[in-house]
Every structure is written in C-alpha cells, then in structure tokens.
Amino acid sequence: MANYNVLSLSAQSIWVQAIGFGLTHLARTNPGWSYLILSKEEEGIVPNLYILDLTANTDIDVQALPVVNSRLLVLVHAYQRRLIKKLQQESRCSLLCVDEHFLNFREIIESSARHKRFMSPFIRELLMQQPVPVDEIKLTETESKVLKFIRNGKNGVEISQALFRSQKTISSHKRNIMRKLGVSDDLGLKQKILAMEESAR
Template structure:
C-alpha cells in the first residue's frame, strides 16, 4: 500500500488527482492540502510515501518547500507538479531533492507510472521533459545558458528593480552604498545577458526569477 498526499492550491487539481487514484487498490490518498504550511503540519502526524507537490503555492515557494520536506521527512518522496516546461526549472527542483516531475496535463497512466517508479526509489520524469533535458544538457555547460544563478543579494536587488526603485532608493532599502547596488545591477545584467534594467526585468520574468 502506497500512501500518497497531494498539495495544490487549485482545488480542482486536488480533487482531480484524488479521483484518478481512488480506483487503484495499492494506492491510498491519506491527505490533501491547499498550502505548504498545512502540509508541513500534517506531516508531523503522518507522512505519506509520496507527495504530489504543486510548485506554485500561495504561501511557500515550492522549491524551498521541497528542500524542507526532503530534509525533515526523508521518507517522503516529492513529485513536483507544475505547468513549467522550463528545463532549468526542472533541474532546480530535482537538485533540491524531488524524485519526479509531472506537468499538470499528465494523464492517469503517467500519474500511476510516476508513483510506481518513484516508490521504487527511482526518479521519474515525464517523457517529453526527459527529452528536453537531454537535448539541452548536450549544450555547453560552462556558460550556464540555462538557469543563471543569482546570489541572495542580487535577488534582492532584482526584486527592488522590479519594484521600479532607483539605485538610490534600493541602497537605502538594503542599507548599502549606491555604488554597491550598481555593482549588483551590473552583475545581474551580465548574468542574465541584459542590456539594461528593462532587459533585467524582461528576462527575469521569462526565466521565472520573479
């Protein structure tokens, strides 16, 4: 008997997965949750073998939550559920301890196969995503063409730029010199391949950094 939990803020998704699984005798849905907090609290009492986890939750960032869960409850295997087909995104999630990755357009067979595969301790990726990863992994790696990694500070500056703050305002907000803010902005531009602040925001949105 495989115990499954589901966390998704879209109620219909929650009920959809539940209804798809309820005919399976070897699978039991033990709990469903609409946010990260509830999920963590419920896990204090009983942990599932597998958690279907929506990455876009209202309260906690899904990637962070994945990390938390795999650390606090190592027996729980997380299968990420999203609409992002972005390969870099998949990578980040897997790096943070997820065992599988499913798009929300997955059909019943894929859902079941994901559960079976992951419960065996193997990683499960949806077919088309697997292909994409392979294709892109064959590109150059050193240039980090995929998901540019911003540092904590850079992320803060990025956020502030997005909020239309000026360098001066950002420096006051973060208690650092304007010159430092500029340095961060230059680094962000360089990492994202942007020509100016507009490009930073444009690309950051595209790459889901915001």
C-alpha cells in the first residue's frame, strides 16, 4: 500500500480543501493508494508534497519560502501574473492555478514523486505567451472605446447603452477586436487584455 503525505503550509482554505477532495477521488479510484493531509510537521512522517496557498498574496520573498524544490506546490490565481513569473524565475516550486476547471491530480502526484516541477496548463500557456505591444495593434476609434469598456468589465448591453449603439454593432466591434488580437473566445480576449496591460507597465 502506498501512502502519500501532504503538508499544508497555509491556514486551511477552500483551495486546500479542494485539493483534499481531489486526492480523495484519486484514492477511491486507485486501490492500495492513500494520502494524509497534515497541518503541521509530525515526527517520523516525511511529506511527499507541501502546499502553500498564495491566492491572497500580491508579492512574496522567494528566499523566505519554507521549501524551495518541486515538492512545494504553490496555489495562485490566474490574475497573479507577476507573482507567477517571479516564482517561475526565482524558485523551483510547482505552480497550480486554482482558476482552472480541470486538474489532473495524478500528474501533480507523479511530478512530486519524481522531483519534477509541475505547472498547470494555464500557467504553462501563460509563460509561453509573448507580451503584445499595444502600439502594433491597429484599432479603430470605436473599437478602442469598446475595448476600454471590456477592460473595465462591462458587458455588451452596458457598452451599447454607453455608446448609444445597438448590441449587434457592439458584437461586431468585439469580433473585429478579437480577430485583430488573434483570439477566438472571451477567455482568450481577457487573457490577451491582461497580457497587454502587463506589457504596458
């Protein structure tokens, strides 16, 4: 029987609980495999994985991390791009984006067992993206206004009311913006907007 020990270095959070549920499912589907989530180090038990929830942080001193290898799984949100890049560049920790809908817990376990760094799919994609220079994208005046509203979280109805245009016209402008930015859906558009804002800083 294989025992897998997980030490949570953070106060109990919804994300640590979610990992517990994922591990429970993994244990149910793999007879002979079990896990234990610890809230503090116990004598005689060596953790296979350490979990650190940084979803509420904006910055961290990487040198102050309690564990600096791939067995440390750091939980982050998709919008914490600076923190993600800093952790990727300055440490060897594994990174998990809690905003992803599907997580492969088996891959997380296998990576930590092999002392291999785990990066969730969103983080891998984020790190491969090149910043988009804002001045290279040619938008019309109205498309720029629509993009500004989208950046501020407005939906099509709100934008059409603010610009005194029909929703169909706003949708057409949004499709043109998406085509010019090379994205095909709203998630891709939001990611591209965040990348543009990041490159403008």
